[in-house]
Amino acid sequence: MKSKISLIAILMIFCMAFSVSAQLSRKEKKEMKKMAKELKRNPEQMKAMVEENESLKSSVASLNSQVENLEGQLSNKNAEIAAAKEEAQEAKAMAEAQRQRANEMAKKAKDANNQEPEALDESGTWFKVQVGAFENIDMSEYFKNNPNFSGEETDDGLQRITLGRFRDYWEADKFKKTLRKMGVKEAWIVPYKEGVRVPLKEVLENLSARPADAGQ
Structure with missing residues (x-):
């Protein structure tokens, strides 16, 4: 030996x-x-x-094995970091897309609010139902984009509020009676010619006969 x-x-x-x-x-x-x-x-x-x-x-040999093990761990960590970066980039891209969509929707909503309402057809004769004339009350902001709710100010400062918009007098009359049943006792019909309010008697003589099923 x-x-x-x-x-x-x-x-x-x-x-x-x-x-x-x-x-x-x-x-x-x-x-x-x-x-x-x-x-x-x-x-x-x-x-x-x-x-x-x-x-x-x-x-x-032991140190070489440890080095290989550490290199393997480092490789895994690098892979995890790369995957995390990719996920972060995808999340960032998704957030950016959502932000752009939200901005587009907000812009569309803003444009819709700022859009001028379509001009109403004021030609011929129209009938509305007035529900009252009020002092020191301004509801004009609620008239926008709502042809069935409107009003106008008188010379003495009263605001006359009207509901509905009818070509047929008898349809306006049915609506007036419905409002009265609901408690609006002062509801009455007002006619307009070419967009100008006129006395009811000017249009009554040209009305067709009352329908047979019209209520009293």
Whole structure:
């Protein structure tokens, strides 16, 4: 066993000496040879060197394994980071699309609010039902885009409020009676010609006969 260890040690020293012989000086080569002879005469020292060499190899192998493990963990982390970045970019793109859609919807709503109402057809004769004339009350903001709810101000500052818009007098009359049943006792019919309010008697003589099923 000792001879085997000695042989291994000598081979190791020889290899070391050979690998660096081109770089060693004459004095250094002499010292290396002397060291080889001493190791040959001292097997225990050679054995310790062999064991130390094996231990170092084992440590290097363990460290290499740890490095590979750490590299694998680093690779996984890099993959997780890349996936997280991609998800963040997708979320950002989705949020931007939602923001643009919200802005478009808000713009459309704003444009719709600012849009001028279509001009009403005021030609011919129309009938509305007035529900009252009120002082110090302005409801004009509720008339926008609502042809069935309107009003006008008199010379003495009263605002006359009307509901409905009918071409047929008898339809206006039915609506008036319905309002009265609901408690609007002062509801009555007012006619308009070419958009101008006129007295009811001016249009009554031209009305067709009352329908047979019209109520009283």
